[in-house]
Amino acid sequence: MCTCIAEIKETYTQVRKQTEHVVEQSYDIDDFLDAINVVKKELDCVTDETNALVELVRDHFTEITVPEAEELLELSEPIQKKMQQVYLNLLRSPLRVGMEQSVDLFRQAMGGFDELCHDMKTFNIDLAQDEEFGKVSQMLCDLLK
Amino acid sequence: MRFFTITTFRNTLESLTQKPRDGYMSVVNDICNALQKMPDNILRDTNDRVKQFPQYRIVKLRLPNSGQHLPKNDGFRLIYFVSLVSDHVVLLRVYPKRGPQKTIDLVESEYTRLEKELLHESESKTLHQVDITNQLAELSVEGSLK
Numbered sequence: 377m378c379t380c381i382a383e384i385k386e387t388y389t390q391v392r393k394q395t396e397h398v399v400e401q402s403y404d405i406d407d408f409l410d411a412i413n414v415v416k417k418e419l420d421c422v423t424d425e426t427n428a429l430v431e432l433v434r435d436h437f438t439e440i441t442v443p444e445a446e447e448l449l450e451l452s453e454p455i456q457k458k459m460q461q462v463y464l465n466l467l468r469s470p471l472r473v474g475m476e477q478s479v480d481l482f483r484q485a486m487g488g489f490d491e492l493c494h495d496m497k498t499f500n501i502d503l504a505q506d507e508e509f510g511k512v513s514q515m516l517c518d519l520l521k
Numbered sequence: 522m523r524f525f526t527i528t529t530f531r532n533t534l535e536s537l538t539q540k541p542r543d544g545y546m547s548v549v550n551d552i553c554n555a556l557q558k559m560p561d562n563i564l565r566d567t568n569d570r571v572k573q574f575p576q577y578r579i580v581k582l583r584l585p586n587s588g589q590h591l592p593k594n595d596g597f598r599l600i601y602f603v604s605l606v607s608d609h610v611v612l613l614r615v616y617p618k619r620g621p622q623k624t625i626d627l628v629e630s631e632y633t634r635l636e637k638e639l640l641h642e643s644e645s646k647t648l649h650q651v652d653i654t655n656q657l658a659e660l661s662v663e664g665s666l667k
Contacts, residue, residue, distance in 0.1 A: 431568065434568040434569065435568045437568070437570065437571060438570055438571070438572065438573040438578075484592065484594040484595060485594075487594055487595070487618070488594050491626060494625075494626045495571055495581065495626070498626070498627070498628065498629050498632070499571045499572050499632075502629040503572065503629050503632060503633075506629055506633065508633050509629065509632065509633040509636065512633060512636045512637050512640060513572075513574055513636060515640055516574070516576070516577060516636060516639070516640055516666075517574050517575060517576040517577070519640070519643065519644075519666055519667070520576040520577060520604055520606050520607065520666060521576065521606075
């Protein structure tokens with residue numbers, strides 16, 4: 377009988393245990409990757425919907441009246457807050473590594489939505505009620521007549 | 522269409538292109554490329570228009586920063602005036618959304634100031650006519666909206 381059989385068996389046991397441990401970890405990795413895919417899919421969906429919303433509003437931007445702009449800005453506020461919350465959570469989350477591009481596209485969509493809200497306040501509310509701007513604009517119109 | 526600039530536009534353009542490390546050296550190319558690709562009706566009817574009057578529109582065009590490979594969301598903003606009754610397009614202001622000279626967005630008083638400057642420079646016939654097919658090279662310095 378081989379004198380080292382006990383040591384060999386012990387090594388077998390260690391390798392088996394290590395393999396089992398890795399198998400368990402690989403299940404965790406699968407769960408982690410599944411979580412990334414689920415979050416990524418939903419994040420991409422929010423990004424697409426936000427971009428579509430921005431383009432829809434931009435298409436009709438100059439037709440929006442002061443009260444309509446005020447109403448839209450009121451609706452926008454909770455969306456902006458939630459988007460910022462999602463973005464901050466993603467920056468801190470380990471899930472971010474698996475979806476850098478989606479996070480960047482989401483950041484861009486969030487920036488586009490923030491800019492739209494700023495434009496709506498500036499052009500559809502503030503400038504629409506600004507007497508000085510109204511006067512200068514009228515002078516420009518008169519000049520072009 | 523004939524393209525003109527006001528002093529503010531020329532000053533901001535100069536400031537953006539002074540330091541190559543700021544990452545704005547492609548701004549002239551990006552402006553020219555975008556404007557050349559837009560037919561007259563799109564120049565007037567782009568969905569980037571933000572203010573509309575019977576005789577003219579103000580447009581806030583979103584441009585990429587090709588030098589930094591930034592998409593239009595993160596690139597430049599070009600504010601221009603386009604006449605609906607003549608062939609005048611006046612470039613009023615350009616600013617970047619990213620980098621050391623980034624501007625979040627302009628406030629209402631800035632738009633009033635830009636329109637006043639346009640009016641004044643048109644009345645004093647000091648609008649500069651530029652060539653968008655030749656890197657905004659100046660064609661004349663005696664332009665007006667008339």
